[in-house]
Amino acid sequence: MSWTDERIATLKKMWEGGSTASQIADELGGVSRNAVIGKAHRLGLKSRPSPVKSADKKAAPAKKPATAPKPAAAKKPATKKAAPSPKPAPAVAQTGSAAPAPSTSPAAKPAASAPAPAAAPAAAPVNASGNPAATSQPLPNKQADTPKIVSVGPGGFLRQGPGDQQPPIPPAPPRRLVPAKPSPEIADKTSLLDLSEKVCRWPMGHPGEPDFHFCGEAVNPGFPYCVEHCGRAYQAQLPRGARRPPPPLPFGGPRVR
C-alpha cells in the first residue's frame, strides 16, 4: 500500500484526534501499526502520551553502546506479533462472502479503548425529568418527577448525574462487515475528514462500519461537541455520599474483554 493523500489525511486526522496507531492502522488497512507510527513521525506529527517517552531528564540513557547489539540481518518468523496479513486480510466468517475489500478488518477486538461512546442515534432522551425552564432542551419527556441532579454546563447543555445515561447501553450495533469506504450514502454525513473545530465530533456508529460518521452539529463553543453531546460527554459528579451506591453487579460482573 502506498501513502496516498487521502490515506495521509486520514492518518493525520486520526492521529491528531487521539486514535491509537493500531486503530489507525487497521482503519486504513494494509498497513501495520509500525508503518503508521513511522509515517506519522516522518510527517512531523508526533507524540501524544507515549508510554516510553518520559525517559531522559538528565543523563543520556546509554541505550546502545557503539557496539552493534543487534544484527539486523536475521529476520525471524516473528512468532510474537500477530500475522500482518497484508492483502488477504479480512477473514470474514459469516456465510460465504465474495467481498474481498481489504480495507478494514473489524475482526479482532471489540474495540474497547476507543474514546467513542458508541453513539445511540435514536436514543430516547429520558433524562432531565423536571426539565427546568432554564434549559430549552426540547425533550419530549413527561412523567418522572424524581428530582435528579441536573446542572447546566457552561454552554447550556444539561449535565447528567453519573448514573443517568438513559438508554442502558448503546444498543449493541450489529457490526457490519466489509466496506467502510466512501459511499454515496454517507456523502452528507460528517466523515472523518470533515471534522473541524466547528463541528461536533461525537461519533455515530463505529469506525469500520459503512455509515460511520460524526455528529457534525455546530459545536458548543469551547467544546468539541455540540450542546446535546456535551450533555453526554460531561457528567456532573454527585456529591460524595450521595453517589450511586451498589455495584449492581450480581457477582464478578460482565467480563469486558
Next chain:
DNA sequence: CCCTGATTCGC
C-alpha cells in the same frame, strides 16, 4: 502477557 509509541536501520 497484553497494550502503547519511539527509534533504528536495511531496504
Next chain:
DNA sequence: GCGAATCAGG
C-alpha cells in the same frame, strides 16, 4: 521514504 524489528514504559 518505507516499515519490520526492536526497545521500553504501562
